[in-house]
Amino acid sequence: MLKVKNLSVHYGMIQAIKDISFEVNEGEIVTLIGANGAGKSTILRTISGLVRPSAGEIEYLGQPIHHMPTRKIVEQGIAQVPEGRHVFKELTVQENLDLGSFTRKDKQNIAADLEHVFERFPILSERKNQDAATLSGGEQQMLAMGRALMTKPKLLLLDEPSMGLAPIFIKEIFRIIQDIQKQGTTILLIEQNAKVALQIANRGYVLETGNIVLTGTGEELLASDEVQKAYLGG
Numbered sequence: 001m002l003k004v005k006n007l008s009v010h011y012g013m014i015q016a017i018k019d020i021s022f023e024v025n026e027g028e029i030v031t032l033i034g035a036n037g038a039g040k041s042t043i044l045r046t047i048s049g050l051v052r053p054s055a056g057e058i059e060y061l062g063q064p065i066h067h068m069p070t071r072k073i074v075e076q077g078i079a080q081v082p083e084g085r086h087v088f089k090e091l092t093v094q095e096n097l098d099l100g101s102f103t104r105k106d107k108q109n110i111a112a113d114l115e116h117v118f119e120r121f122p123i124l125s126e127r128k129n130q131d132a133a134t135l136s137g138g139e140q141q142m143l144a145m146g147r148a149l150m151t152k153p154k155l156l157l158l159d160e161p162s163m164g165l166a167p168i169f170i171k172e173i174f175r176i177i178q179d180i181q182k183q184g185t186t187i188l189l190i191e192q193n194a195k196v197a198l199q200i201a202n203r204g205y206v207l208e209t210g211n212i213v214l215t216g217t218g219e220e221l222l223a224s225d226e227v228q229k230a231y232l233g234g
């Protein structure tokens with residue numbers, strides 16, 4: 001579904017991503033794990049068209065997208081939930097969700113999809129007329145995911161969904177991510193919390209200072225000595 005080929009990304013003189021290649025197949029959860037500054041967010045921002053590569057290609061459903069404007073990339077079915085949530089705090093929960101469906105052409109399906117989001121995140125239904133600013137961190141994360149789901153994505157890009165959340169919310173968010181996969185959405189998941197990410201991922205890639213240093217199934221990486229030492233405190 002997504003093929004990243006020999007991708008390099010620079011910020012001025014700094015090379016954040018160094019000639020990396022990886023792919024995400026339809027129906028998978030693929031995770032990219034790595035320490036702070038390894039380049040995880042840069043990869044997601046490049047896929048979304050927010051940052052342009054200095055070399056390499058990104059192919060989505062057989063089509064190059066690395067020169068496409070972000071709006072078009074979203075229209076092709078890629079949605080990103082950025083790190084730190086970025087919900088519109090002064091808008092209500094309902095208004096935030098409405099923004100997710102703004103660019104959709106299939107207006108007739110929007111009401112049913114909104115109902116699905118409310119079923120998946122009942123707390124959002126209870127709080128739909130409240131300003132997003134009044135939600136807890138975990139609830140804002142759910143709202144950001146709900147808003148991304150309202151774009152009806154084929155590929156969902158999640159940037160550190162567990163960041164700053166209490167353990168009970170982390171469990172809930174990861175359960176929901178698996179549920180979203182079961183319903184047919186492919187997921188590329190960036191996480192510092194390597195353990196939970198690898199537990200739900202079909203495959204993973206380990207990123208170190210802009211390079212992929214290890215790849216395997218979620219199980220293989222969980223069992224690997226290098227991953228145990230570097231990311232799982234074992």
Ligand code: ATP
Pocket residue numbers: 011014016034035036037038039040041042043192
């Ligand atoms: P974190 O988990 O801490 O967010 P990350 O793996 O997502 O880290 P990136 O945010 O992709 O890492 O950053 C990769 C590298 O690029 C880092 O060295 C970072 O300092 C640098 N970088 C990121 N954004 C910019 C920018 N806008 N300008 C200059 N350098 C940047």
